Amino acid sequence: MNEPLNPSVQSDSAAAATVPQPAPPLPDRIRSEVWDVPFDHLTLAEAVDWIECLVQRRTPSYVITANVNYCMLHHRDPEMGVITDNADLILADGQPIVSRSRLSKKPIPERVAGSEMIYHLAERCSDNGWGIYFLGGEEGVAAQCAKKLQAMYPGLKISGIESPPFRKLSEREQAEQDQRIKKSGAAILLVAFGQPKGEKWIHENYKRLGIPVSIQLGASFDFIAGKAKRAPILCQKMGLEWAYRMCTDPKRLVPRYAKNATFLLGALIEDWKRLVTSWGMGDWSNRPER
Structure with a gap:
């Protein structure tokens, strides 16, 4: 539902009505x-x-x-x-x-x-x-x-x-x-x-x-x-924020991240196949761009 605007909520319409600069x-x-x-x-x-x-x-x-x-x-x-x-x-x-x-x-x-x-x-x-x-x-x-x-x-x-x-x-x-x-x-x-x-x-x-x-x-x-909490900085830097979030809301996020993991594994396998193929053709500089 819509939440009533309190005095701190301001309209910006007057500013928008001015002629914008290039x-x-x-x-x-x-x-x-x-x-x-x-x-x-x-x-x-x-x-x-x-x-x-x-x-x-x-x-x-x-x-x-x-x-x-x-x-x-x-x-x-x-x-x-x-x-x-x-x-x-x-x-x-x-x-x-x-x-x-x-x-x-x-x-x-x-x-x-x-x-x-x-x-x-x-x-x-x-x-x-x-x-x-x-x-x-x-x-x-x-x-x-x-x-x-x-x-x-x-x-x-x-x-x-x-x-x-x-x-x-x-x-x-x-x-x-x-x-x-x-x-x-x-x-x-x-x-x-x-x-x-x-x-x-x-x-x-x-x-x-x-x-x-x-x-x-x-x-x-x-x-x-404050309804949800972000992962610790170390988890974020290690690319493991998804694991932290999954543990905090397993019912909703475990199915989603399972699908993500399946997709990611498949994508990495395809990347590896393309890289191996390029090596086999003698093109060592042709790294996969996908």
Whole structure:
């Protein structure tokens, strides 16, 4: 359900009504494929700079933070191909993806975790006077997330907070939600619907809503609100955050990570076969790019 806006929740519509200044051109992009998903070669800081450029364009766009689960869905779900193709940025939110890219000629510099990027986005929005619309999560979680970020980054504008029901909205409900988001004047729409529901929802709606940047951020709301806990830093660096999360919510995550592990094993076997084949043909420099 919708959560009432409190006095700290501000509308950004007046700022959005001003005539925008010409946006700087987007930086040059470098991409390489890992398991058929084209990832942008960006550090966390560079990704935030890119998103700032996208906001300044004032043209509806969306960003994907892709992990191994996203790569698997990209392979198995026919709807995901066009979502991947139309994304303005695809960030590697998984250490296995970064590690695999090191076998190619264009390795990804680092993991860009959505659960870390959300803090940097809030800081950048606070610095620029931009608003964020928080959409999704269980009732109360988005509000708590927004409250904590606003306390950390004074001046952050909260353009809207909404926790819709976990079902498809009626036509009337969807139209009312559209109007709330459109009139909010938000620069960034953060969505927490889960994967791939969030990416599909954004792809279906982002042009109509007109928000400069939309991003599905998974469990980030839960982490900030304190509903879920991130893995220790050592687990994150070792690429074992998935194992930690699986232990904290086995009923929901064990089936998902079992599928991810099966996909990952199959993908690595295919990578090895291609590498062995290239060696057999005498091409030692032809490392797999997929």
